[in-house]
Amino acid sequence: MIEFRGVTKRFDDGTIAVNGLDLVVEAGTITVFVGPSGCGKTTSLRMVNRMIDPTEGTVLVDGKDVLTVDPPKLRLGIGYVIQQAGLFPHRTVLDNVATVPLLSGWSKAKARSRAAELLELVGLPAELGKRYPVQLSGGQQQRVGVARALAADPPVLLMDEPFSAVDPVVREGLQDELLRLQAELDKTIVFVTHDIDEAVRIGEKVAVFREGGILAQYAPPAELLVRPADDFVASFVGKDRGYRSLSFVDASGVEVLPAETVRAPAASGGWQLLVDAERRPQGWSGPDGTVVPGGSLYEQGGAIRGALDAALSSPSGLGVVVDTDGRFAGVVEAHQVLDVIESHRG
Amino acid sequence: MIFADAIAWLLDPVNWSGAKSIPVRVGVHLLYCLGAVLGASLIAVPLGLYIGHTGRGGVLLVGSSNALRALPTLGLVTFLYLVMNGVQTVSVLIALVVLAVPPILAGTYAGIQDVDRGVVDAARGMGMTGSQRLWRVELPNALPLLVGGLRNATLQVVATASVAAYVGIETLGRPLLDGLRVLDYAQVVGGAVLIALLAVGLDLLLALAGKLVIPRGLRLAAETRRRVKPVEEAEVVDVV
Numbered sequence: 232m233i234e235f236r237g238v239t240k241r242f243d244d245g246t247i248a249v250n251g252l253d254l255v256v257e258a259g260t261i262t263v264f265v266g267p268s269g270c271g272k273t274t275s276l277r278m279v280n281r282m283i284d285p286t287e288g289t290v291l292v293d294g295k296d297v298l299t300v301d302p303p304k305l306r307l308g309i310g311y312v313i314q315q316a317g318l319f320p321h322r323t324v325l326d327n328v329a330t331v332p333l334l335s336g337w338s339k340a341k342a343r344s345r346a347a348e349l350l351e352l353v354g355l356p357a358e359l360g361k362r363y364p365v366q367l368s369g370g371q372q373q374r375v376g377v378a379r380a381l382a383a384d385p386p387v388l389l390m391d392e393p394f395s396a397v398d399p400v401v402r403e404g405l406q407d408e409l410l411r412l413q414a415e416l417d418k419t420i421v422f423v424t425h426d427i428d429e430a431v432r433i434g435e436k437v438a439v440f441r442e443g444g445i446l447a448q449y450a451p452p453a454e455l456l457v458r459p460a461d462d463f464v465a466s467f468v469g470k471d472r473g474y475r476s477l478s479f480v481d482a483s484g485v486e487v488l489p490a491e492t493v494r495a496p497a498a499s500g501g502w503q504l505l506v507d508a509e510r511r512p513q514g515w516s517g518p519d520g521t522v523v524p525g526g527s528l529y530e531q532g533g534a535i536r537g538a539l540d541a542a543l544s545s546p547s548g549l550g551v552v553v554d555t556d557g558r559f560a561g562v563v564e565a566h567q568v569l570d571v572i573e574s575h576r577g
Numbered sequence: 578m579i580f581a582d583a584i585a586w587l588l589d590p591v592n593w594s595g596a597k598s599i600p601v602r603v604g605v606h607l608l609y610c611l612g613a614v615l616g617a618s619l620i621a622v623p624l625g626l627y628i629g630h631t632g633r634g635g636v637l638l639v640g641s642s643n644a645l646r647a648l649p650t651l652g653l654v655t656f657l658y659l660v661m662n663g664v665q666t667v668s669v670l671i672a673l674v675v676l677a678v679p680p681i682l683a684g685t686y687a688g689i690q691d692v693d694r695g696v697v698d699a700a701r702g703m704g705m706t707g708s709q710r711l712w713r714v715e716l717p718n719a720l721p722l723l724v725g726g727l728r729n730a731t732l733q734v735v736a737t738a739s740v741a742a743y744v745g746i747e748t749l750g751r752p753l754l755d756g757l758r759v760l761d762y763a764q765v766v767g768g769a770v771l772i773a774l775l776a777v778g779l780d781l782l783l784a785l786a787g788k789l790v791i792p793r794g795l796r797l798a799a800e801t802r803r804r805v806k807p808v809e810e811a812e813v814v815d816v817v
Binding site for chain 2: 303307313314315319320322323331363366389407417464
């Protein structure tokens, strides 16, 4: 658990980066600090491992005031990931990952074998360990950065805009990877980003900061989208927050209907779903027998946003539902989905 | 032809034996150069590491050491020689050290300052102490520029060690001075060629040594930077 108690940071030039922050980061959760630039989110993060010391107030990690711990010793026990990874260019990937174990006094052999384990954990092939950072892609470097932070198995992980320098597709992969890792490792993670979508996607709780270092709202992402505390949060969260909040609504009330499927297109006067031998959707056969590409697929058990999107993007107006193996399971209609959403309101 | 004469002078067996022969002068010249670069390194490298690492006094020190470059070495040698009652060796060495300090200091300091801020931040954030950061991260990453500073200093010292001849030391400046005095240009050119060859030879040697000490990851990074198109490089700089 990380606790901020009345924490203020005033820099020498008089600017107030963080203003009276009171906040508790629960153990074993991903908490995201989000806000526009200059809102104090990074400063707040850096006060946890004493990269910056507060002017007033106390930061506690597991009940212990961080100011009572010598900074290098404190930091050895806290994982740290930064934008563009900050890998050591003169060391191999493996030795980069082994850094903290070596600093903590492990033997070289033990540190390296641990580093190799971590490369595997973050989904990198072992032979990458012999390479140098410059020989990796941005996404791979970021994975190495995460592996390096996890090497000594610290209970707390600080991540300062770790994925903001990679392209959107890679970023999404890294976010998924982080969520997968977290399900396995159960760390206390503080994650700083300026991207509200990223915050809502990975945060179990999100702290929205505003200029002047003031905490505007601290809530689970669904609440942030549905009940923003004020106009600032509402505008920061963005225009289509109503739609995006559906990512957090359960779709179990939506009835999945059967529908006709065919193996080959035929002019039948109506829409028929094309499937392959494995019953995987392949698109639609239109009323005149032309093949039309399908819309998005909704995987059973997902949030209601996916069900609505499947219905809205389908050429036939019927959203295609698949099981976890990607096989056809039925269809949903937009008005049904909306009825379920309405019923959740009540 | 002057070059033919110079070659004849260089090949003349008379110039290859005795206390004033070419080998002796090359040896003396080399000794002074090594002494000067070594002495300058002992001063400039620790100083450069310190101000680069702490960020304290950098502008002042590098600036004032650059001002030293404006001192004419010949004048300095003469001055020191007079002040020290004719101690040749020390006055020449001091003057050459003064010449060699600025490029080594600037190279070391710039090398440390140039290390990616993210890399230093990560080192700190992972729990390295100040000295661990300096020796394990900053110094290895500063090596390309540090070696560059050393090569630069060596070139200058090799070219300038000739002035030692003014106070009577048998460096390769001797044939230059002697030749000028009696208008024997073959000797002047011959001496100059020897100095140039020495400079190029030492530079190649240092370049080779650089290849050995500069970590492979950094050499690969430098190659990658060279391959990158200018536009993309501009972007990379922008992000940093």
